[in-house]
Structure formats: structure tokens, C-alpha cells
Amino acid sequence: MTTRTKSRLLLALAALVMIPAFVTPLWSIGLTAPQYPEGLGMHIYINDIVGHDRHDLQNINILNHYIGMQPIDPATVPELEIMPIVLGALIATGLLAALIGRPWVMAGWLGTFLVAGIAGMVDFYLWNIDYGHNLSPDAAIKIPDMTYSPPIIGTEQILNIRASSWPHLGSLFLGVAAVLAAVAVVMAFRARRTRNGDEGQPAAARTRGGDDASTETAALRSSSDPGPADGESPRGTGKRPVRWPVSVLVVTLAFTAGCQADPPPQDAAGEIHETDRMVYGQDQDPFCGGEVEEVRWGGEVQTQDGEVFRFRSVECLAAFLLEGRVPDSRVEKIRVVDFPSGWKLIDAKEATFLQTPNLSSPDRLNLMAIQGDRMIRNLHDAYTGRLMGWDEVLSFVGSEWSLPGDRDASTDSAVRSRGAS
Numbered sequence: 001m002t003t004r005t006k007s008r009l010l011l012a013l014a015a016l017v018m019i020p021a022f023v024t025p026l027w028s029i030g031l032t033a034p035q036y037p038e039g040l041g042m043h044i045y046i047n048d049i050v051g052h053d054r055h056d057l058q059n060i061n062i063l064n065h066y067i068g069m070q071p072i073d074p075a076t077v078p079e080l081e082i083m084p085i086v087l088g089a090l091i092a093t094g095l096l097a098a099l100i101g102r103p104w105v106m107a108g109w110l111g112t113f114l115v116a117g118i119a120g121m122v123d124f125y126l127w128n129i130d131y132g133h134n135l136s137p138d139a140a141i142k143i144p145d146m147t148y149s150p151p152i153i154g155t156e157q158i159l160n161i162r163a164s165s166w167p168h169l170g171s172l173f174l175g176v177a178a179v180l181a182a183v184a185v186v187m188a189f190r191a192r193r194t195r196n197g198d199e200g201q202p203a204a205a206r207t208r209g210g211d212d213a214s215t216e217t218a219a220l221r222s223s224s225d226p227g228p229a230d231g232e233s234p235r236g237t238g239k240r241p242v243r244w245p246v247s248v249l250v251v252t253l254a255f256t257a258g259c260q261a262d263p264p265p266q267d268a269a270g271e272i273h274e275t276d277r278m279v280y281g282q283d284q285d286p287f288c289g290g291e292v293e294e295v296r297w298g299g300e301v302q303t304q305d306g307e308v309f310r311f312r313s314v315e316c317l318a319a320f321l322l323e324g325r326v327p328d329s330r331v332e333k334i335r336v337v338d339f340p341s342g343w344k345l346i347d348a349k350e351a352t353f354l355q356t357p358n359l360s361s362p363d364r365l366n367l368m369a370i371q372g373d374r375m376i377r378n379l380h381d382a383y384t385g386r387l388m389g390w391d392e393v394l395s396f397v398g399s400e401w402s403l404p405g406d407r408d409a410s411t412d413s414a415v416r417s418r419g420a421s
Contacts, residue, residue: 003194007187008101011109014180015094017173021046021087026170027124028052029150031060033161038341042072046083046170049074055280055295059342062296063161066378067148068139069131079123086116094181103188110181117174125152141381276345278337279310286325288316288363297361297368299336299348301326314353315365318397334390339368339379346371348390355396356385365400367393 025043030052032039040059041052049072051057061071074080090113097109132149150156150163157163167175278300283292292298292312299317300310303326311317314336320326321334335345339354351369354376359366366385370376380387388396397403 003187003191004101007106007184007191008098010180010184010187011106012095012098014177014184015091015098017177017180018087018091018094020173021170022084024170024173025168026174028166028168030164031063031150031161032164043168045080046087047080049077049080055342058295064131064148066139066141068136068141069148070134070136072131077127079120079127083120090116098184101188103185103192106181106188107185110178110185113178113181117178121152128152141378277343278345283310285310285312285316287320287323288312290362294362296337296339296342299334299369300345301331302333302335303330304332305330313361313363313365314367314369314393315361315363315397315401317348318394319401319403322394322398322403336369338371340370340375344371348393351390352376353388353390353393354379354383354385355388356383358383358385365397367396 023045025045027044028041029044030039030041039052040056040063042057042060043050043052049057051060057072064071090109094109094113097105100106128149135148148158150158150165152165153167155162155164278298279292280295281291281293284290285292285298286309288311290312292310294312297313298311299314300308301317301320302308309320309326311320317334317336321331334348336348336351338344338346338351346369348369351371354368354370356366356368359368361367367388368379370379376387
């Protein structure tokens, strides 16, 4: 196989290596803070932005709302519609350049690929700057001269949040493609120079290969020398044949291992307990009705015999207990969702509740449970309102919904309609 053929195959391989970038994340941004023991994060794909976990993107947007940042909505990012077209065009034209096989055509494709990559990084940088610097003047939390852009690559502390931004597998595939293409271009130009050098020799030297004596000597040497064994370098050259496919595979595996996601963070005790998480999308609220799916507002009641009732809001949970749907003697645990985390369950009697007119819960009494003095202050400063303990929450819900006491079907229906409105 000639060097020119190898360069063309290598360029075709470079174009094909980019295909996995359609389905793997290009970039990953993570946020960790004391109030988020497991962290939050988002993956940036070529055509979408999604959270590391199901509700991470929603949680990040809620954090952004406090400080006046724009919500991250994939539908409003035009680049997510353009980039798949650009990548598809690069793959197709890369295969075409490999088919043509001319060095300058291959080099032109590589230059286009690199320019597109640089343009993408510049656009990502400007997008990042716009989101972190273009803040709403009506933000609940304002710090003079403070900006919130995470780094493009690396880790940075922003207030009490540690932000990390790193390329992911999709960028790895694109990087490997660029290396393969660069090697292919170099090989193509070397093959061209070699061919031009041969064409510059006299025809007699190219065809005869020397005088008869030299030919006879070469023949004798060839008959007595068995030649290099497989894998050995030809004698007199001092070089080993290059094994491109194996080299590329080793590099790819090494980079892939380095880009694997970190193991999930653990709590202070070194363990993550699934029973301390709120489960969404699997239960119906036994008091207000409807599926328990809206993140961060609800809670659960666990009985001594292991039965679990889940609620979509704190007010529905409180009303359920006030009505005596489960006798007090059967209640084992009453836990509510820690609002900042969106999933962590905390003891209702140890939580602080903020009742605010500036944020709507699913059932309109706007009760959020909070744990931690600093987060209580932050959310109270952001949304304002009344801070309560659990007993005050029970009294508040009882007063708003005329509980406890005997209630006929019409009253119960009125409560449910208030919750659904």
C-alpha cells in the first residue's frame, strides 16, 4: 500500500471518527456547593442541553433566577440547530477529499475543520460571557460588579459555588479526528514530494537500476538475505514501520478513560441513601390529587408499617395530617423536600419554611422547606416572606383551608379546586 493511499484512508477515518459526536456530549459544566452535596450539572450536546440528572437543568435555572441570569433554554439557542448541519457537512466533505486524494484538497478540508472548531469555541465563549454578565436589573440578589460566568476550561469558585467546565467525549472524538487529518495531510505531501523526486531522475536510472555488475550484486545479495522478519525494521534503515491504527486506538482509549464521568459525590457520612431522596413521577397525591411530579415542593409521610404517602406540596401533606387520614399513632416519619436541592428529604420538624408571595407552589400556598442558616437567609433575601416552623405551617394551612374539623364533600371539593387552580 502506497503512502498516498494510506493518507487517503487516514483522512476518511478522520471524517468517520466524528460521527459519535452526534450522540455524545461535547462539553460538561458542573456546579457544587454546600447546599448541593451531589452537585448540579449539564451536558452540552451538538443539538441539545440536558442536565446531568433529570431535574438539574431546572435547578440551575432556579439558581440563575436568584442572581438575574437568563434561563438556559435549548429552544432559544440557534447554534444547536446549526451545529449538526455543520458537522454533517464536514463529514461528507472529508470523505470526498479523501476520495479525491490531492494534498491541497485534503489540507483545505483540514483548514476548514479547524476554522469551524475555533469558531465554535469563540461562540461558546461569547455565549458564556453573555449569560454570566448580562444580568437582570430586577434580580433578587445583587452584588455590585459581580459576574457569574463559569470558566470555559477548568474550575473556578463563584461565591459559595464551585463551577467546573471540561470537554467531554464528543470533543474527544473531534480532537482525534483533527489529529488523524493532520497526519494524513503530512503523509500526502510527503508522498507528493517523493513522487516528484522520482520523476526528476533520468529515465535510464529509473528503468535499468544501474549497470549489470550492480544488478548482479543486488541479485546475489537478495538470494542470500532472507529479509527482515515480520515486525522488524528493514536492515540499514534504522526505522520501524508505523502502525497507525494501533497507535490511534491506544491514544483514543487513553483519552476516553480520562474523560469518564467522576463517581457520584457522597454525603458527609460517605454514603448516598436512596431512601433520603424524593421520588417523582410515580405516585398520586392522596389529598390534593394529581401526580407528584413538580420538583422541590412536596414531601412524604411514612407509617410504622412501612406505607409511604407522597405529596406534591407541603400544604397538601399538612392538610392530610390535619384531617387525620392517618392516625398520629401510625406516623413514623414526616419529611419534606429541601427546596434548594429539589430531591433531598429532611425532617419536617427540623426544617424552616418560607411562605412567600413571590413564587408559586403547585397548590398556591407557596410553602418551601429549607435547611441550613445560610440558605435560609439567601432564599429569604431573594423572595421575602414569612419564616415558619412546622407547627406554624400546620396552623397556617388549617387556617387557609379551614382545617381541622368536620368537612362535608363540598368543602373537600373546594380545597381540591383551590389546590388545582
